[in-house]
Amino acid sequence: MPADSADTTDAADTTVAVGETTSRKEVATAALADVAREPGAAKPDPVLVADGIVRRFGGLTAVNVDHVEVQRGAITALIGPNGAGKTTFFNLLTGFDKPDDGTWSFNERPLNGVPPFRVARMGMVRTFQLTKVLSKLTVIENMRLGATGQRGERLFFGLIPPLWRSQERDITARADDLLARFNLDSKRAEFAGSLSGGQRKLLEMARALMVEPELVMLDEPMAGVNPALTQSLLGHVKDLREQGMTVLFVEHDMDMVRDISDWVIVMAQGAVIAEGPPLEVMSDQRVIDAYLGAHHDLSLAEVAAEEGIDAPELLGTHDSTPSPKDAS
Amino acid sequence: MDWGFIFTASVSYALGALTVAYCLAAIGLNLQFGYTGLLNFGQAAFLASAGYGMAVMVTTFELSFWVGITVGLLATLALALLLGLPTLRLRADYLAIVTIAAAEVVRLVVRSVKFKETLGGSDGLQQFANRFYELSPLSDGFGINFGPFLFSNQELWVMIVGWSLVALFSLITFLLARSPWGRILKGIREDEDAVRSLGKNVYWYKMQALMLGAMMAGFGGFIIGIFFNAVSPDIYATALTFAIYTILILGGAARVAGPILGAILFGFLFQFVNVTLSEAVNADYITFLDSSQTAQIRLVLVGAGLMLLMIYRPQGILGDRREIALDAR
Numbered sequence: 094m095p096a097d098s099a100d101t102t103d104a105a106d107t108t109v110a111v112g113e114t115t116s117r118k119e120v121a122t123a124a125l126a127d128v129a130r131e132p133g134a135a136k137p138d139p140v141l142v143a144d145g146i147v148r149r150f151g152g153l154t155a156v157n158v159d160h161v162e163v164q165r166g167a168i169t170a171l172i173g174p175n176g177a178g179k180t181t182f183f184n185l186l187t188g189f190d191k192p193d194d195g196t197w198s199f200n201e202r203p204l205n206g207v208p209p210f211r212v213a214r215m216g217m218v219r220t221f222q223l224t225k226v227l228s229k230l231t232v233i234e235n236m237r238l239g240a241t242g243q244r245g246e247r248l249f250f251g252l253i254p255p256l257w258r259s260q261e262r263d264i265t266a267r268a269d270d271l272l273a274r275f276n277l278d279s280k281r282a283e284f285a286g287s288l289s290g291g292q293r294k295l296l297e298m299a300r301a302l303m304v305e306p307e308l309v310m311l312d313e314p315m316a317g318v319n320p321a322l323t324q325s326l327l328g329h330v331k332d333l334r335e336q337g338m339t340v341l342f343v344e345h346d347m348d349m350v351r352d353i354s355d356w357v358i359v360m361a362q363g364a365v366i367a368e369g370p371p372l373e374v375m376s377d378q379r380v381i382d383a384y385l386g387a388h389h390d391l392s393l394a395e396v397a398a399e400e401g402i403d404a405p406e407l408l409g410t411h412d413s414t415p416s417p418k419d420a421s
Numbered sequence: 422m423d424w425g426f427i428f429t430a431s432v433s434y435a436l437g438a439l440t441v442a443y444c445l446a447a448i449g450l451n452l453q454f455g456y457t458g459l460l461n462f463g464q465a466a467f468l469a470s471a472g473y474g475m476a477v478m479v480t481t482f483e484l485s486f487w488v489g490i491t492v493g494l495l496a497t498l499a500l501a502l503l504l505g506l507p508t509l510r511l512r513a514d515y516l517a518i519v520t521i522a523a524a525e526v527v528r529l530v531v532r533s534v535k536f537k538e539t540l541g542g543s544d545g546l547q548q549f550a551n552r553f554y555e556l557s558p559l560s561d562g563f564g565i566n567f568g569p570f571l572f573s574n575q576e577l578w579v580m581i582v583g584w585s586l587v588a589l590f591s592l593i594t595f596l597l598a599r600s601p602w603g604r605i606l607k608g609i610r611e612d613e614d615a616v617r618s619l620g621k622n623v624y625w626y627k628m629q630a631l632m633l634g635a636m637m638a639g640f641g642g643f644i645i646g647i648f649f650n651a652v653s654p655d656i657y658a659t660a661l662t663f664a665i666y667t668i669l670i671l672g673g674a675a676r677v678a679g680p681i682l683g684a685i686l687f688g689f690l691f692q693f694v695n696v697t698l699s700e701a702v703n704a705d706y707i708t709f710l711d712s713s714q715t716a717q718i719r720l721v722l723v724g725a726g727l728m729l730l731m732i733y734r735p736q737g738i739l740g741d742r743r744e745i746a747l748d749a750r
Contacts, residue, residue, distance in 0.1 A: 189614065213620035225615035227608050238608050241620045243601045248629055251600030252593065261601070304620055 117335050121167035121355040130369040133160035140165040140308055140339050146195035148185055155181045157363045168330065168340045170350045173360035174384055179343045180222055183312050187219045188212045199308065214241055216307035222316060224293040228286025232277060235285050235296060236268035239303025268303060275299045275329065291322035298329060309333055311342035315349055327353055347375065359383065422704055427696045429569045434692035435685045438576050441583030442644035447668040447680035448590045449637035455674035456603060457630040458610030460513045463504065463520030464638055464665050466527040469657035470496040471639030472646035473531055473540065479549035481539050486552035490643065497639035501632040509627045524659060532654035545653030553647050554578065576648065583644050587681060590637050595677045606630055660720065667727045673739030682738060694719045
C-alpha cells in the first residue's frame with residue numbers, strides 16, 4: 094500500500110514541521126512579549142532600525158517615519174490603507190529611492206546613500222509588488238542569476254568557462270533544491286514569461302533566496318495569487334523564519350497577516366501609527382480608524398450632527414434630490 | 422541585362438571589405454542592443470572615432486600606423502565612457518536620443534572648418550593605411566580570381582584580416598553569452614531593477630557592454646578607413662547606424678551568428694538592387710530613373726525593409742520570437 098505509507102510519512106513530516114514552527118514562533122513571540130505596544134517601540138534584537146525617514150513628492154509627504162525597528166528572526170507585517178506609503182518606505186529602505194531626510198541601518202551598518210545592489214549584497218533582499226521575473230530567461234537561469242559572488246560574472250573570467258564551471262554546478266544544485274521546494278522543478282527549462290501570476294511570485298521569492306539573505310522583504314507577496322496557491326506561499330514565508338531569516342512584508346490580506354506574522358507595524362498617511370502582535374493591533378482603535386475612517390460606524394447624519402453641519406451639505410446633495418435611503 | 426554580372430557583383434560586395442566593416446559594427450551592437458538592451462543609436466560615432474583616431478595620428482602627426490590603431494581604440498573607449506557616464510542612468514529611450522545626438526556632434530566636429538588643419542574638414546584625411554598593405558603576404562599583381570569573382574590584392578588582404586576579426590569577436594560573443602556575465606546582461610535587458618535587487622551593479626555592467634561593443638565597432642571603423650585609405654566625415658552619418666541596425670535585426674538580435682548572416686544578406690541585397698537598377702536603366706527597361714538616382718533608391722529600400730522587418734519578423738532570421746527585446750506589436 095504505497096499510498097498509505099506515503100500518507101504516514103507526510104503526516105510525520107507535518108508533525109515535525111509543526112513542532113519546529115511552534116518553537117521558532119515561540120522564540121519570536123517570547124522575544125516580542127515585553128515590547129511596548131506603541132509606534133516606534135524598541136525591540137530586544139533589531140536587525141533593521143530606521144530613524145526620521147522623510148520622503149516628499151513635491152508638496153506631498155509620502156513617508157514620515159520617526160522611528161521603527163524590526164526584530165531579528167521574526168515575521169513582521171507592514172500594513173496600512175492604500176497610499177499609506179508602505180511601498181515607498183520599502184523603496185527607501187532598500188536604496189531604490191532616496192529619502193529627503195533620515196538615517197537607517199541594517200545590522201548596525203548605516204545604509205544612507207548605499208546603492209540598491211550593495212544593500213542586497215549586505216543580506217537585505219526585496220521582491221516587488223508587480224512581479225519582476227525576467228520573462229525571456231528560463232526559470233533556472235532566473236535562479237542562477239540570484240547567486241552572489243559568481244566568478245564568471247567578471248568579464249575576463251566569463252570568457253574562460255573552466256574558471257567558473259564548477260561554481261556554476263554548485264549554484265545550479267542549490268537552485269534545483271529551491272525550485273523543488275517551491276514546486277517549480279517541472280518548469281525548470283521554460284521561459285519565466287510562460288509562468289502564471291502565482292508561479293511568478295514563487296519564482297521571485299525563490300530567486301531572492303538564492304542571494305542567501307538575512308532579511309527578506311516581500312512587497313505584497315499574495316497580490317493576484319489564487320487562494321489555492323496562497324496556502325503554499327504562506328507556508329513558504331513561515332519556512333523562511335524556520336531557517337533563521339527575518340521577514341518583513343507588506344500585505345493587504347488581514348487573514349494572512351493574522352495567520353503568519355509575529356508583529357505588525359501599521360502605517361497611515363506616511364507615519365507609523367501603531368505596533369503590536371496581530372490580534373492586539375487589529376482591535377486597536379487607531380488602526381480601525383485609519384482603515385475604515387474615524388466615523389465608519391456612524392451614519393452621515395450623525396457625523397453631520399457631531400460636526401454641526403447640515404447633512405445635505407455634507408452629502409453634496411440638494412433638498413430636491415431624494416437621498417438613497419428614500420429611494421429604497 | 423547581364424544577370425551573371427549582377428550576381429557576381431552582388432556576391433563580391435556581400436563578402437567584401439565594406440560588409441566586413443558593417444558586420445564588425447553589428448557584432449558590437451549585438452552586445453549592446455541584442456543582449457543588454459541598450460538602445461545605442463550612435464554606433465556611427467564609435468566607427469568614426471576609431472577611424473579618425475588612426476588617420477589623425479598617421480596623416481597629421483606622421484606617427485606610426487600602430488600608434489594610430491592604439492589611439493583609435495583609446496578614442497573609441499573614451500567616447501563610450503564619456504557617453505555612458507551620464508546616459509546609462511537614463512531609461513532606454515532617452516539613451517537613444519542622447520546617443521543619436523552625440524553621433525551627430527562627433528560628425529559635425531570632425532567636418533568643421535575650425536579643425537581643418539588636424540581633422541581635414543569635409544575632405545577628411547587620406548593615405549594612412551599604406552603600412553597595413555605593406556604587411557600583406559599576397560604577391561603584387563592586379564588581383565586574384567576565385568571562379569567568376571575577382572578581388573584586388575588589397576581588398577583581399579583587408580578581407581582576410583576583417584573576417585578573422587569577425588571570427589574572433591563572434592567567438593568572444595559566443596563565450597560571453599553563455600557565461601554568468603552574459604546572463605546579467607540579458608537580465609538587465611529584461612528588467613534592470615530586478616537585477617539590481619539581486620545584488621548586481623547594473624550600471625557597471627551596462628558600461629562594460631557599451632565599451633566592449635564600441636571597441637568591436639571601432640575595428641569596423643578601422644576597416645572602412647583602411648579599405649578606402651581615407652576617412653571622410655559623411656561616411657559616418659546616422660544612415661550608417663541605421664544600416665547596422667537593419668543588419669542586426671535582419672540576422673537576428675541576441676544570436677551569435679545574427680550579425681554575420683545579416684551583414685552578408687544585407688550586402689548582397691544592397692548591391693543587387695543597385696546593380697540591377699542601373700543595368701535596367703542602361704538597357705532602357707526603366708525610363709523614369711537615370712543612373713545617378715539608383716544609389717538613392719536603394720537607401721529608400723533599406724528604410725522600407727527595416728520597417729517591414731520590424732512589423733512582420735522582429736526576431737530576424739535566426740531569432741526566437743519569445744526571446745527578443747523587440748516587441749513592435
